[in-house]
Amino acid sequence: MGIVVQKFGGTSVKNTERLFNVARIVTETYAKGNDVAVVVSAQGDTTDELIEKAKEIGDHPSPREMDALMATGEQMSAALLAMAIGQLGYPVKSLTGWQAGFETDSTYGNSRIRRVNVERIEHEFGKHNIVVVTGFQGINRYDDITTLGRGGSDTSAVALAAALKADRCQIFTDVDGVYTADPRLVKKAQKLDAITYDEMLELASLGAQVLHNRSVEMAKKYSVNLEVLSSLEKKPGTQIKEVVKVEKMLIRGVARDNDVVRISIVGIADQPGIAYQVFSLLASKKINVDIILQSIGRDGTKDISFTVSRGNMEQAMELTEELKESLGAQRVVCDDQVSKVSVVGAGMVANPGVAAKVFGALADANINIQMIATSEIKISVIIALQDSEKAMNAIHDAFFD
Amino acid sequence: MGIVVQKFGGTSVKNTERLFNVARIVTETYAKGNDVAVVVSAQGDTTDELIEKAKEIGDHPSPREMDALMATGEQMSAALLAMAIGQLGYPVKSLTGWQAGFETDSTYGNSRIRRVNVERIEHEFGKHNIVVVTGFQGINRYDDITTLGRGGSDTSAVALAAALKADRCQIFTDVDGVYTADPRLVKKAQKLDAITYDEMLELASLGAQVLHNRSVEMAKKYSVNLEVLSSLEKKPGTQIKEVVKVEKMLIRGVARDNDVVRISIVGIADQPGIAYQVFSLLASKKINVDIILQSIGRDGTKDISFTVSRGNMEQAMELTEELKESLGAQRVVCDDQVSKVSVVGAGMVANPGVAAKVFGALADANINIQMIATSEIKISVIIALQDSEKAMNAIHDAFFD
Numbered sequence: 001m002g003i004v005v006q007k008f009g010g011t012s013v014k015n016t017e018r019l020f021n022v023a024r025i026v027t028e029t030y031a032k033g034n035d036v037a038v039v040v041s042a043q044g045d046t047t048d049e050l051i052e053k054a055k056e057i058g059d060h061p062s063p064r065e066m067d068a069l070m071a072t073g074e075q076m077s078a079a080l081l082a083m084a085i086g087q088l089g090y091p092v093k094s095l096t097g098w099q100a101g102f103e104t105d106s107t108y109g110n111s112r113i114r115r116v117n118v119e120r121i122e123h124e125f126g127k128h129n130i131v132v133v134t135g136f137q138g139i140n141r142y143d144d145i146t147t148l149g150r151g152g153s154d155t156s157a158v159a160l161a162a163a164l165k166a167d168r169c170q171i172f173t174d175v176d177g178v179y180t181a182d183p184r185l186v187k188k189a190q191k192l193d194a195i196t197y198d199e200m201l202e203l204a205s206l207g208a209q210v211l212h213n214r215s216v217e218m219a220k221k222y223s224v225n226l227e228v229l230s231s232l233e234k235k236p237g238t239q240i241k242e243v244v245k246v247e248k249m250l251i252r253g254v255a256r257d258n259d260v261v262r263i264s265i266v267g268i269a270d271q272p273g274i275a276y277q278v279f280s281l282l283a284s285k286k287i288n289v290d291i292i293l294q295s296i297g298r299d300g301t302k303d304i305s306f307t308v309s310r311g312n313m314e315q316a317m318e319l320t321e322e323l324k325e326s327l328g329a330q331r332v333v334c335d336d337q338v339s340k341v342s343v344v345g346a347g348m349v350a351n352p353g354v355a356a357k358v359f360g361a362l363a364d365a366n367i368n369i370q371m372i373a374t375s376e377i378k379i380s381v382i383i384a385l386q387d388s389e390k391a392m393n394a395i396h397d398a399f400f401d
Numbered sequence: 402m403g404i405v406v407q408k409f410g411g412t413s414v415k416n417t418e419r420l421f422n423v424a425r426i427v428t429e430t431y432a433k434g435n436d437v438a439v440v441v442s443a444q445g446d447t448t449d450e451l452i453e454k455a456k457e458i459g460d461h462p463s464p465r466e467m468d469a470l471m472a473t474g475e476q477m478s479a480a481l482l483a484m485a486i487g488q489l490g491y492p493v494k495s496l497t498g499w500q501a502g503f504e505t506d507s508t509y510g511n512s513r514i515r516r517v518n519v520e521r522i523e524h525e526f527g528k529h530n531i532v533v534v535t536g537f538q539g540i541n542r543y544d545d546i547t548t549l550g551r552g553g554s555d556t557s558a559v560a561l562a563a564a565l566k567a568d569r570c571q572i573f574t575d576v577d578g579v580y581t582a583d584p585r586l587v588k589k590a591q592k593l594d595a596i597t598y599d600e601m602l603e604l605a606s607l608g609a610q611v612l613h614n615r616s617v618e619m620a621k622k623y624s625v626n627l628e629v630l631s632s633l634e635k636k637p638g639t640q641i642k643e644v645v646k647v648e649k650m651l652i653r654g655v656a657r658d659n660d661v662v663r664i665s666i667v668g669i670a671d672q673p674g675i676a677y678q679v680f681s682l683l684a685s686k687k688i689n690v691d692i693i694l695q696s697i698g699r700d701g702t703k704d705i706s707f708t709v710s711r712g713n714m715e716q717a718m719e720l721t722e723e724l725k726e727s728l729g730a731q732r733v734v735c736d737d738q739v740s741k742v743s744v745v746g747a748g749m750v751a752n753p754g755v756a757a758k759v760f761g762a763l764a765d766a767n768i769n770i771q772m773i774a775t776s777e778i779k780i781s782v783i784i785a786l787q788d789s790e791k792a793m794n795a796i797h798d799a800f801f802d
Binding site for chain 1: 420455481493
């Protein structure tokens, strides 16, 4: 008995059969004596269809109008899910973002939740109603509709759980939890019973694609008990919390990110201030640089390599080319056939053998490491794109076999 | 220069091409120096698609959730139209029912507008924005979304025009005005330059299907200058106002209504209080009776005939059958092969020849009149369904040829 927030993504509510499946999960939770707030995304392809309609009108629709349009997707799925729950004989009300008290800033298309005013939801709980809330949306201080951007519904669920001081926040997806690696790439991947917020953050930003980063950050900030589980199979998922017993598991998972390209400036005159020139220029254009490697000077010149996402490749190349002369560099080269493979685990801080084990596994598999980056709970390597799957399996085998 | 409210129905905004057509009409009005508020319905078949989705879930969805679902249709079209207007380079904002200040009572699916709080719209006018408002919807005092029922967007437009004290309220449709008869049935039908509220009310309730009654009643109450015109052809439509010069036109139009059945209670004992028994029972079940005919007593018995809509036929028959014994009636018969043909015109009050001309036209066409009802501005006859088109043409020829 307590307050439970349950979030269901677009595939979980994509048609009538799935809506009733969700309705059964929700009403079972309610029947156990819980207050239940459900957060839903738009059905299946609705969002894409709405984007298509907008594109027909013009390439650059007003972001404000885009949000008003997009918000209808969740309003539809919330009303339909409420109908399905009602059909099962339970008291229920759907609420839009503004009705549910989601107040955001004014950045249309990518707004942040400022506050959730849960007065209305608590009023409905008081009347023993199940509440279905539209994810992904809110209103700003002008009473205009805003949307939260990618992964927004996860963030809505966590923010709501925090505001309601919920006992649990369950994120239902089409996978049944967080794995030590993507099971489609690594056959021996294992489901984790639990993982820390920090580990999950590293895995999410590394492309594990289970939970959006912003939602995990918020869960960490407000100590929300998160759980990722399957909407189709009835079994425990993965808990995400502050502290997880390390046991024998040194690392928590292996992930890869193919949305990465490596740019190298070769043969730069070996003078101070070079790195500042390069990265302040990129930062001024809001280009996010991930891993940076600066070679040690030799023969009076040095090289700088860095990685950016594919979407930023062209602009980063242009900017770097502009700098080439003033840097006294010989040439700028780019490699888009690379991949970033990372191992994550809070346990590695206390165990210096992790890095060696990673490098050893890659060497045994005859995979060349181009760049290395480490943090307290993560080791990432840049390798050739064609080796990425082999690398993940080699590392996974080294730790979990 | 002034305030103009323009309303566009579902077919007028059904696709991108039509949206831009509407955007051009709106921006031309704005470019002449007017403040423009646009009221839109949902695109083409959207409403039907949403109903279909709800039906898949269950036959009796919660009316509250149904309204939350239906309201997305107008929210979509309003946002898309705002995008199209923006694409033409004009400043514009879309507003949902609650954003635009439409406060309604709590009857889900068929609510009535209590008040339009135009503060937000006037604020947008102050910033020289065109405003696109979702028709058909509002919120009740619980902050829940409501819809206005059939013809709701017309009512939204008129209510908004009244609240804004607009100079004009233009209802754009797929016909170019109000005709003396349905041009699909009567070839010689003529477009009217103007018509009074009362005449329009009679024509609307008689099935002229141009404007919903509720919107005309509201226009009359608040003296809103209404105009019905085409969204596809650029020419004047029909003005609807308090007083219209009668000129030579005795009548304003001929309409028919096929949604009518005649029920007769035959051979009732000729005692007082019979009519009261019948019609109070029907009224208590909310069955609306239109025309009533009571024969003069003969041989100690009399007959009562009345008309109801087709949807009420079965229930009305059952109720009347129950009464048969206590009325001492011989039998109850029903005829669903009838039609109501009516002529409407404020001019007929002052001219007793109108009724005679109607009956003469029908006699010449060899059409038998089953029942007659008259008001100050209307004469209706119940005739055989198969004769209705012929009757309309005969009457129309008599007055307009």
